[in-house]
Amino acid sequence: MSDASYIDGAEATRNAPRIPVAAPSDYFELLKPRVMSLVVLTALAGILLAPTPPHPLIIFAALLSIAVGAGASGALNMWYDADIDAIMTRTARRPIPAGRMEPESALAFGLVLAMLSVFTLGFATNWLAAFLLAFTIFFYVVIYTMWLKRSTPQNIVIGGAAGALPPMVGYAAATGDLGLASAILFAIIFVWTPPHFWALALMKHDEYGRAGVPMMPNVHGAERTRLEILVYSMLLAPLGVAPWLLGFASIAYGVVSIVAGAYLVWLAIGVYRKREDDAARRASLKLFLFSISYLFLLFLIIVGERALHIVGVV
Amino acid sequence: MSIGPGNDTNPQEGVVLTPEQARSRRARNIAIGFMIALLAVLFYALTLVKLGGAVAHRQI
Numbered sequence: 001m002s003d004a005s006y007i008d009g010a011e012a013t014r015n016a017p018r019i020p021v022a023a024p025s026d027y028f029e030l031l032k033p034r035v036m037s038l039v040v041l042t043a044l045a046g047i048l049l050a051p052t053p054p055h056p057l058i059i060f061a062a063l064l065s066i067a068v069g070a071g072a073s074g075a076l077n078m079w080y081d082a083d084i085d086a087i088m089t090r091t092a093r094r095p096i097p098a099g100r101m102e103p104e105s106a107l108a109f110g111l112v113l114a115m116l117s118v119f120t121l122g123f124a125t126n127w128l129a130a131f132l133l134a135f136t137i138f139f140y141v142v143i144y145t146m147w148l149k150r151s152t153p154q155n156i157v158i159g160g161a162a163g164a165l166p167p168m169v170g171y172a173a174a175t176g177d178l179g180l181a182s183a184i185l186f187a188i189i190f191v192w193t194p195p196h197f198w199a200l201a202l203m204k205h206d207e208y209g210r211a212g213v214p215m216m217p218n219v220h221g222a223e224r225t226r227l228e229i230l231v232y233s234m235l236l237a238p239l240g241v242a243p244w245l246l247g248f249a250s251i252a253y254g255v256v257s258i259v260a261g262a263y264l265v266w267l268a269i270g271v272y273r274k275r276e277d278d279a280a281r282r283a284s285l286k287l288f289l290f291s292i293s294y295l296f297l298l299f300l301i302i303v304g305e306r307a308l309h310i311v312g313v314v
Numbered sequence: 315m316s317i318g319p320g321n322d323t324n325p326q327e328g329v330v331l332t333p334e335q336a337r338s339r340r341a342r343n344i345a346i347g348f349m350i351a352l353l354a355v356l357f358y359a360l361t362l363v364k365l366g367g368a369v370a371h372r373q374i
Binding site: 019020021022023024027055057058061064116120123124 | 331338353357
């Protein structure tokens, strides 16, 4: 064999198939586990609101499917947004920007999980729930990630619908129908999303600016963002009480939601009033962190109450 | 990883994985196997639950 038939080391490296070194934990990270935990909780609330909840194994399969569907959305989001993720410190250590995984692997993983989760939910429960889950994934990946995120400051307002759908998917899985109760839970998450993400955007506006993501503070300024945070928080507080007013949560939920809602508005007023660098940042951080607790708290109470009701304790 | 035709000192041809690549591939394979087994069990159990207890007494 002549020397010409050999390729030199540098060319070999260029032509070499890219063999991944991603561990299973990297694939798990693609699923955005923390988001998934909130999705599981909100979907479970939707399932347990059904007049007659299904068999526990059906509930388990439905929750697993919805969680995996949400995870698939996360993986597809990380595939598409790898360029943005590499710029922002909060996301730079994700598997793709960190170089542990090829983007194509995340794309394939996300697509397979999306199809598997929709099919499993359809098989385990019904095809209305499966359609809603497929729509949720489509909305998050195509409408939010590919279209709105890079084109309008209303990105997280409209895109918030994807995050708000899990209770409706859960309710549909349990009943084969769409009910007022699940629509109220949808509305709570939908209205919760803007103040939550804009509190983060106020703190990270320089990073969003560098990444070219048109978040509200970058496009319309911090003052307008603070005002909108306050308006949405004032809408959210009474909406959070609605489950009690409409009779599918107890007086205990009512009291907690009134107190927590009032505190949320108080924190939003703090964000609106404090304009100096450090104080403003602290106010935004407080609102951002409490908004997570607020949503977890409301849904935990609904889940707890419904579970106790189903086992006959109350 | 070495690419290219083998020679006398390295009889293995084609792509040779580094220890790290081999380790991560093995871990991924185990995870995939575990997930497939879990799915099989889940679908089996779901089928039993959906058929219900009276399946043996249905009219044919």
